[in-house]
Amino acid sequence: MAGRRDKAKFLSLLQPNRDSLYRFAARNVWNKDQVTDILQDAVMTAWTQFPRFEEGTNFRAWVFKILLNTIYRYNRKHGRSKEHAFEDEVFNVENVAEKSPPWPSILQEPERVMQGLDDRLVTALETLAPTERHCFLLRLLEDFSYKEISDQLNIPIGTVMSHVYRARLKLRERLAALAAEEGLVK
């Protein structure tokens, strides 16, 4: 246990994670005006609970779990979450997998096409269901293992794997569709 609160130690552990925490909050909070408040709230919770943090365990995973709980609480309080906006949409994995989107064309000139989609990536990301988005971002950006994500979200590892797969699938298809819409591929 960390015992008595040690500010210097707490900040030294927090500092390397500041950008990750900010990015994750910014990508998962419905009301963007609340990003600062959520981070402050999460950091204060972590600071308050720091005496209970076990030294030698994964601080990054611990503080992310606190951030996730804070985001859930704020999004719930906000009354509406991104997920409600899109969960009704039926997404048939098998159908998508069997379609033939313009990926071969995209991969002929990937840089040019994806440059044209820079602004649309966030839009595509926001159409994911929340748990898919959390799993995907925790894995892709924050480099957490499936096991760590499973512990953070309290879901089985197999479900994490499935969420990450579905997130990739949806993003791939939506970006391909957007590329076609924008006329970036023939």
Place this chain on the structure above:
Amino acid sequence: MSNRPNKELDRDDTDECRNCRELLSAYLDSELDPQSSLEISERLRKFERCRDCFAREKFLDDWMRVKLAERGMPEEMWQQLCEQVHEPAARSRLASFRSLVAVAAVVVLVVAAVGYRQYVTSSDEAGIAGERRQTMAELLSAAAPQLVAFRDPAAENALERLREVSREVLGVTVSLELNNLGRHQVDIIGVSEGTDAGGRKYLELRLNCCHHPVIVAIGKCGGSAVCELCEATDGPRKQRPSCCPHSAPSDVIEVQSERRDGFMIAAAAANHPVDALLKIIRIDRA
């Protein structure tokens, strides 16, 4: 996995391809067990179609990783968080508060009965400076023991004084959009600076709204007395003025608090709704 030729695979082997595609995601994440990982490697080596799938997924992952990692925490926000950690944690202090409720109630009763008559009549003195109270309702009860309108409205330059004091105390400009009040009528009674027990400053504003006393406290988030007041009165709530010696059985204090752009705003009004008032409080960083 079978090692059938590519041509045959393209025509017939969709189930196996689908399975491969699903495993590719975990393969990219290095999350497959050694046996499955070996099978996928072998498949990628042999079949062009699977290699294409892998190339596409890998390209997308790399691109998204770069694009999504572009944003970092602004330095100003990091400094704000560090500053917040300087203070003893608000929640633990709040917990200490609750454990001392019985003692505090007695103290507040005595203070309210003896000292706060002077507090009501003087709008410039330091309000709740240094005092620690459990809720906004108690604060209002102490400031206006009779729960009737404050006296001695401030001079005409009250709004200007509000802007000046807020810039001085909070480093931002607080103003009231009085035009958006609808049917309510507001008189500013006093604007003052407070300092909590941890030495942090906050803004205290006393008003009459439709001739009902209202008290508003605004402070930076993180460990200030205003935080405690807000957390103790989470969301809109009607409270009995428990520490007000002169309250009538029908008296009710409406309390509401909210977090806005790094600041905590808490307001309490006696026998009057407070939500309209909260809406007209504007905080400008410029």
